[in-house]
Amino acid sequence: MDIVDFATLTDDQRAQAAGVMRAGFAPIGAYQGQAAETEVTTFFEDPDRFALAALEDGAVVGFVGGVDGYPKALELHPLVVDPAHQGRGVGSALLTALEARAAAMGKLTVYLGSDDEIGGTNLFGAEVYPDPLAALAAIAPTSGHPFFFYRRHGYVAVGLIPDANGYGKPDLLLAKRVAGP
Template structure:
C-alpha cells in the first residue's frame, strides 16, 4: 500500500473514493453522502488548488482509504475533511498513515494547524443528548466515549479537543472541534 495524490483523470479511483464515502458514513452519518451523486460531487470538489486529496492504494489500484484537506485562513490552517477507510481494512493503521501524510502535505504548504469537526449525531459521546450550554467547558473536560466515537482515534493522532458547537446537527447533536499544530 502507498499513499498518492488522486488525479482528476483517475476515474476508477474517483468512483472507489466516492463509494467509500457512501459506505463509510452510512451507519452513523447517513445524511453526509447518502448516494453516489453527492459523494462524486464531494470528491470532484477536491480537484482544486486550495484542497488536497490523498488516497491509500494497493498495487492493483484498489483504494483502501482516502483523506482530504481544505485550505483556510490564508493557508495557515487546513481542515481535515473527510477521512474514510474501507471497512475491511480498518484497525490496521491506514487511517493514522493517511492523517500523518496529510499533516506532512499541510506542513510542506506552510500550514501551521490542522483541524477537524467530528459530529456526534447518535449519542456516541457524553456530549450528545444533553444541553451543553450550562457549562460547555466542564462537559468537554469530562467527555466520555460511549460507543466508539472517532474523537479518540484523532486524539491518538495528536489532536486535542479545542471546542464544541452545541446543537450543530440538531438539538443535542454537537460537532466536536479538534486541532493540532503541524509545524515543528
C-alpha cells in the same frame, strides 16, 4: 499500501473513492448516492482543496481531504476508510500523510470537526449549556467515536458547536500543531 495525490487517480479510482465515502459514512447517513461523487469532485476542481488516497493493490481503500482556509491552519475534511479495511492502520497513515503535507504547505495547525450525530461520546443527547467548554473537558467515550482516534494521534479538543446536527448532536472541534512556530 501507497498514499497518492488525488490528481494521479484514474477515473475508476475516482469512482472507488466515492464508493469508499458512501460505505464509510453509511452509519451516519451522510454522502449517500450522488452526494459522494459531488463531494469527491470538489477535490479535483476546487483550488482550495486537495486529497490523498490510500491504495491497496491499486484500489482506493480510504482517503483524506484538506481544505485551505486560514493562512496557517488547514482543515482536515474528510477522513474515511472503507469499512472492510478499517482497524489496520490506513486511517492513521492518511492522517500522518495529511499532517506532513500541511507542514510542507507552511501550515502550523491541522484542525477538524468530528460530529457526534449518532452517539459515541457522553455529549450525545447532553445539555452542554451554559458551559459547553466544561462539558467538552469532561468528554468520555460511550460506544466509541473518531474523536478519541484523533486524540490518540495528538489532537486536542479546541471547542464544539452545540446542537450542530440537532439537539444534543454537537460538532466536536480538534486541532494539532504540525510544525514549529
